[in-house]
Amino acid sequence: MIKTIIFDFGDVFINLDKEGAMLNALELFELEELSEELIAINTLYEQGLISTAEFIEFYTQNFPKLSKKEIIEAWNYILCDFPPKRLDFIKQLAKENKYNLILLSNTNELHINCIKENVPFYEEFKSAFNVFYLSHEINLRKPNTNIFEFVLKENNLKAEDCLFIDDTIENTQAAAKLGIHVWNNNPKTEDIIDLFTIKNNLF
Structure with missing residues (x-):
């Protein structure tokens, strides 16, 4: 589960x-x-x-x-819009308090500063998570296995109890090798707000 x-x-x-x-x-x-x-x-x-x-x-x-x-x-240039419906989704998930919510992102200071300037609800988004990991802050990066081992150890998690969602196949493959359930989402055809419909077999 x-x-x-x-x-x-x-x-x-x-x-x-x-x-x-x-x-x-x-x-x-x-x-x-x-x-x-x-x-x-x-x-x-x-x-x-x-x-x-x-x-x-x-x-x-x-x-x-x-x-x-x-x-x-x-x-x-790579950074685009942040649909508010996705903020609503993660806020509702946090409110329900059924799952431990972790963000794990390959990112950097320039990108985060740009997001903070252009996404007015960034802090609200961040506060929905129990833990918020950015690669430049923890000096680890996906798809290296040690970043997933770090998250599991730091939060005392069992791999089989976790679902990792990422649009990059190399990242989900690396997590899957550790026994973590994964969803390699396609951003062109799938949306995070449909998580419980698309991956209903896991919940």
């Missing part, structure tokens, strides 16, 4: 434009694809292993034509 629900943030609650952000970045940086070095820097930043200042400095040094503002705007 599911006792804990672990939610991703992007493309579960807040909509993302991953394809548009990538195309925008490649055009801005005049690249055909992101280099391994850029991917590594982005990953380090998302894990909180380099600061925002260091992250921006890396990009301004490597792309001197671009301003700090242009780099930040390109980085935040």
Whole structure:
């Protein structure tokens, strides 16, 4: 029986434009694809292993034509709208108090600051969760197994009592290997508010 629900943030609650952000970045940086070095820097930043200042400095040094503002705007391009119906869903779930609610997101300081500025109900959303984990704050990142082991250990959870919801297949596969129930949601065709209809076999 599911006792804990672990939610991703992007493309579960807040909509993302991953394809548009990538195309925008490649055009801005005049690249055909992101280099391994850029991917590594982005990953380090998302894990909180380099600061925002260091992250921006890396990009301004490597792309001197671009301003700090242009780099930040390109980085935040991925963030779209946060439908209020999803806030209502998680608030109702919190109110019912049937499940332990955890958020587990790969994110970073620039994205969270942008969300705080543009989503007026961010704090209300955050307060619906029993625990709120952001990768840059805990220095761990999905799909690495240790992030799931950390969540289980920190909250004294049994894997078989947990459901993890994420739009990225690598992340749900990693959680499933530990015995966690998973839902790899498709943000184009599925909505978190339909959780108990789509995954009714688990509840």
